[in-house]
Amino acid sequence: MTEPLSFVHPTPESPWGTYLMQVDRVAPYLGHLSRWIDTLKRPKRALIVDIPVELDDGTIAHYEGYRVQHNLSRGPGKGGVRYHPDVTLEEVMALSAWMSIKNAAVNLPYGGAKGGIRIDPKKHSIKELERITRRYTSEIGIIIGPQQDIPAPDVNTNAQIMAWMMDTYSMNTGATATGVVTGKPIHLGGSLGRVKATGRGVFVTGREAARRINLDLQGARVAVQGFGNVGSAAAELFGQAGAKIVAAQDHTGTIYNANGFDLSELMPHVKATGGVGGFKGAEVMGNEEFWDVDCEILIPAALEGQITADRARRVKAKMVLEGANGPTVPSADDILADRGILVVPDVICNAGGVTVSYFEWVQDFSSFFWTEDEINVRLDKIMVGALKRIWEVADQHHITLRTATFTVSCERILQARVERGLYP
Structure with a gap:
């Protein structure tokens, strides 16, 4: 075991501390690869x-x-x-x-x-x-x-x-060098479908998870925290699938409508004003009340550390889809699991963005660009296949989807490390 990093002093619920705890939970499932686990901690x-x-x-x-x-x-x-x-x-x-x-x-x-x-x-x-x-x-x-x-x-x-x-x-x-970044404007080598890709990935994984737990999206109530590219795109796709977006929160405030928002009015409002606050087709809620909303699906799509232990005890959803990176602290993760609330973790749920970034990078190298329909079909196939593999590991070891995702990923990373060897 090597010494911890001298320049960072994480707490259990700080971002780096959260990540380290997530890695530690994977160690029992890595077999012979566990001797390399410190590779992941530095x-x-x-x-x-x-x-x-x-x-x-x-x-x-x-x-x-x-x-x-x-x-x-x-x-x-x-x-x-x-x-x-x-x-x-x-x-x-x-x-x-x-x-x-x-x-x-x-x-x-x-x-x-x-x-x-x-x-x-x-x-x-x-x-x-x-x-x-x-x-x-x-x-x-x-x-x-x-x-x-x-x-x-x-x-x-x-x-x-x-x-x-x-x-x-x-x-x-x-x-x-168009391939040095992704998410570029279309006419500078960007990819069609990139702007909404992360939100689309949230929807695709949410759709597959709903099938697994027999949750009908038709009429399902959805609460979304963060209404930027990710949250708004996910909300739009869930709305098209028949779900009702009943609550939304961003830096401008929190709004609620038990019957669901009219997204054809909410989307232009957000684009014009920069947020959900002031939308006339909803009532205003206190920001902390957002975590008490009755819903089937909760989508945290803002910043990390939003679902604390206290909020996890209050969540009324059947399923949490992590559109943001690291929105749930480890203690809250355990509480949600104990309460039987399914969490589709960020590291698979919001991977649609990086997947289409990969498509963009490939298109830049070949200077041959795909249609948006082609991109969405490829994205759907990759996300569905990845979640299927993760669910198999979760069922095999009787672990959460988060620990299963980390298990699959850490195995792949550490196997590459073993095969490449140490230099010199």
């Missing part, structure tokens, strides 16, 4: 960069940025970049580790990576964000690349941010 590489920029008013500001590559045994690093005032090295480490698990869960030829800048993008102009993005890309350029580490959008980043990243990397290397 990121391969963590880069901290200073980002100096000139703001619009002429002042010079400095921001801290990160890029962490957790594991590269199965291929180049893959994971998003988030802009958020609460970004820390420990959070990015955990997110990169979850990307390792997620990529292996759907059997993509990637390792796990993640990046972030501690910044509130709402306080900056478009020009300032462009300068910040370009400087950050230049600073992490020493470890990213189409065959090294491929960033993508995450919280508060989008196709425009990816276009700036691609352009900066391309200018610094002297050749256009």
Whole structure:
């Protein structure tokens, strides 16, 4: 057993602490591979960069940025970049580790990576964000690349941010490199279906899980926390399947309608105002009341650590679909399991985004692009197959879907580590 990382002191319910507990739970099911388990507890590489920029008013500001590559045994690093005032090295480490698990869960030829800048993008102009993005890309350029580490959008980043990243990397290397990032604008090598891919993956895994537990989606009540790309896309697809979206929460507030929202009115409202708050087709709820809503399906699609032990005791859903990364702390996980509430974990539930990012990367290399129907069919097939394998392992060992997903993924990662061997 090696010493813990000296620069991080996680608590049991911090992001990195949560991840470590999840790995420990897998050890009994890894057999001869368990001797390599510390490989999963240490990121391969963590880069901290200073980002100096000139703001619009002429002042010079400095921001801290990160890029962490957790594991590269199965291929180049893959994971998003988030802009958020609460970004820390420990959070990015955990997110990169979850990307390792997620990529292996759907059997993509990637390792796990993640990046972030501690910044509130709402306080900056478009020009300032462009300068910040370009400087950050230049600073992490020493470890990213189409065959090294491929960033993508995450919280508060989008196709425009990816276009700036691609352009900066391309200018610094002297050749256009569309494959250095995914989630780009379509006309710069982006993929059709990418924007809604994560939400579509949440729906596909939710649909399959509902079949397993004999839950009819027709008339099923759904509560969604986070109504950005992921939450709104999932809500739309569940609505099309006959479910009712009865509660929604984001940074603008919490709304409720027992009969279900009219999504044809809610979606334009969110697009126009930036959130669900103020929507006239619903009543306002207190933010904490969201966790008491009567529903069959709960979709946390915001930030990590949202379902605490206290909230887990109050959840009334039959099924939790984790659209966000790490939304459920380990103690809450145990409570939900004890209460018989099925949790489809983030590392498979929201893997639709990285799967279509993989499709984009493949299309960029071949310069041959697929239709959206082709992409959705391929995505559906991969997600259904991955969940089927995970459920088999869960049934075999009588463990939760989360532990089963980690078991499948850790086996794949550590087998690659064994076969590659140690250098030198």
